[in-house]
Amino acid sequence: MRPDTDPQIRHLHLFRDMAQANFAELMSASYVQAFPPGLEMIRQGDPADFLHIVVQGSVELVGQWAGRECTMAVVRPVSTFILAACIRDAPYLMTARTLERTRIVLVPASDLRAMFRRDTEFAVAVINELASCYRSVVRNAKSMKLRNSRERVASYLLRQSILAGGVPAYTLPVEKRLLASYLGMTPENLSRTLRTLETDGVKIDGARVIITDRARLAALAKPDKLIDGPDTHAEESGSGLPAARS
Amino acid sequence: MRPDTDPQIRHLHLFRDMAQANFAELMSASYVQAFPPGLEMIRQGDPADFLHIVVQGSVELVGQWAGRECTMAVVRPVSTFILAACIRDAPYLMTARTLERTRIVLVPASDLRAMFRRDTEFAVAVINELASCYRSVVRNAKSMKLRNSRERVASYLLRQSILAGGVPAYTLPVEKRLLASYLGMTPENLSRTLRTLETDGVKIDGARVIITDRARLAALAKPDKLIDGPDTHAEESGSGLPAARS
DNA sequence: CTCGAAGGTTGACAATAGTCAATCCTGAAC
DNA sequence: GTTCAGGATTGACTATTGTCAACCTTCGAG
Known part of the structure; x- marks a missing residue:
């Protein structure tokens, strides 16, 4: 993939502690893709093949049911989304739609899953990331219910x-x-x-x-x-x- | 701690793949506690010092705000709760209250955090557990909003x-x-x-x-x-x- | 067996939130 | 500038949900 986005990604909590060689390996398996505004880049229910990293633009995550939909989050650079689905090798729970022209780095989920077995620091980072995300959604659920x-x-x-x-x-x-x-x-x-x-x-x-x-x-x-x-x-x-x- | 509960706990996804010695070590640092019905065993905002494992009885997890409260989940044997707070070493987001007489195994959060740095299989199990929990809350949030x-x-x-x-x-x-x-x-x-x-x-x-x-x-x-x-x-x-x- | 507490149900009403339609911006394309 | 499309706002109305109070069950303690 194009190396110019590497430094920003490297600074994410998720990647900052892993060995450089391992990070480089993940990045070399990844590639960058640009999407026009208003495009559904992921449809909920699709298999989760890639961890997505927004490096430019913004992405809306929406939940859909019975013809209705609601916004669950908006992702801005530089951050990742749908990590959990990649890890579980399970279908995406949310649809992702660009709000503007957006550049995404796609990291193959299989490489990701292999990597945290090899790099303990990465595993710990994934654990922390998931725990944070979990807590974040719980806060949200509390706000909605209370x-x-x-x-x-x-x-x-x-x-x-x-x-x-x-x-x-x-x-x-x-x-x-x-x-x-x-x-x-x-x-x-x-x-x-x-x-x-x-x-x-x-x-x-x-x-x-x-x-x-x-x-x-x-x-x-x-x-x-x-x-x-x-x-x-x-x-x-x-x-x-x-x-x-x- | 009392060994009679060990086998059930050992079979949880969270613990089944780790080395036996490491599991034994975690258990030996833990202890069992019994609570009467209707007791608040955890108050939201408290520091998360222990992973809780329900081995008998049942526990209600509630969110509270401005004098209101809502039930987020009910935990039945044998399962764990508040893993994320332990990992983040952060305050509990929910209050835990027994619904009946309940026995809980308490695993010190610090031992837990140390362990997944040493035992890769445990780290992977924690990752899978958290990813599952995350997806579960997202499903819930979708249901509430849609x-x-x-x-x-x-x-x-x-x-x-x-x-x-x-x-x-x-x-x-x-x-x-x-x-x-x-x-x-x-x-x-x-x-x-x-x-x-x-x-x-x-x-x-x-x-x-x-x-x-x-x-x-x-x-x-x-x-x-x-x-x-x-x-x-x-x-x-x-x-x-x-x-x-x- | 009786009593009492707590959960559950019902009715009347109030508050909250959604729907539909019309209208008003506002900013981008021409 | 003018036009147009899409977001934002407003009004009128409906639907949904909550509140408060009364009452009904049920079940266990005594």
Whole structure:
């Protein structure tokens, strides 16, 4: 594969501790592929033949059932996705669709599975990665079950502010309809909820979020470390939405 | 620890492939503890010092937030729980509460973390276990986001029948209020939903479930392999509700 | 056998969330 | 600039789900 992406990939928690020779071997078995926007690169139910690493662009992971669908996560560079399916040699549980022009490094799942038997540091890294991903989804499930949509929106807005460095204003990193789907609600409901939240410490102007009364918003969002994080090295494993920038 | 529980534990996917000496070492560092019914043995947020293995009784894993709580899983013998927290050396994300008198084997998390660096087969087993757990939670999250409560109940009833061997009648393995919480709804709503489902192929008599028209129920539940399984060796990792028996 | 506690059920009502349709941006192509 | 397409918003309405209170079972303790 093209070596120019190697350094970024090498720095991922998943790969940084393994022997250089082993990393090089994995990379030499891999290849890069570019996809146009809006393309379904993976369909849920397909066999998991490759670990995917986003090196450019962004990918939406969606769950589908009975003609409905919901966004489970958005993956931004540089991070991996669908590691678990590769390891289990099982069908993908989610469909992956590019949001923009995207470059992906594809690592054959079989090489991956062989490698963690040979390289202990890699095995440990995989263990840590999976444990993080697991915890991340559990947090998500808790948020979905314990909070109503208004509380989820408030939590999201507050958390994005914190992720962006505690700034009082930032721009939403994804389209609202995608955010709505991620939060488990309809775009219409999100739109209305954002409006009503203006009495609770946030001002919304298009994609711009301005936190006018952090304490008031927090009283509603009730941020909780065990749901909203922070969790170490979870951000590079494609189990949430990308962070905002102020 | 008491050796009489060793054989059952040894047969778990997590432990069956490791070297006998290493298994013995882990067990010798562990100890058994018995808990009365209704006891909170773990509180969410506590540091994860021990991998827990249920050898007798049953344990409910619940998520809590803002005074609310929901059941995430029920763990029955013989299976492990909170592996991920132990590995990450991070706080538990869920509270664990005994449903009945329960015996637990406690394996020190530090020994666990040391062991998978020494025993490759154990490391591989941990990887597989975590990947399975991860996929299990993703399935759950999909069910919660894509289905309404009526569909979740129908899916649950149908799946239990399949897990019990495709039988037309079985007994619910848990109390209805617990089931309601697991399915993300109130007991009242579950009660009403069960009643209305009688026009769709299931008869409910107390804790007894009789499937009168499987096709009709399936048309509503729309069972999906990517949500409802089956998934290999997921049942022993405490990421769902126990299976029913006819 | 009686009693009492706890789970389960039911009814009435309120809150929450989804649907459908119309309209309003907004930004990219021409 | 103009046009057009797609996202976002709004209104009106419906469906779903939760809340509160009352009541009914069931089952075990005494």
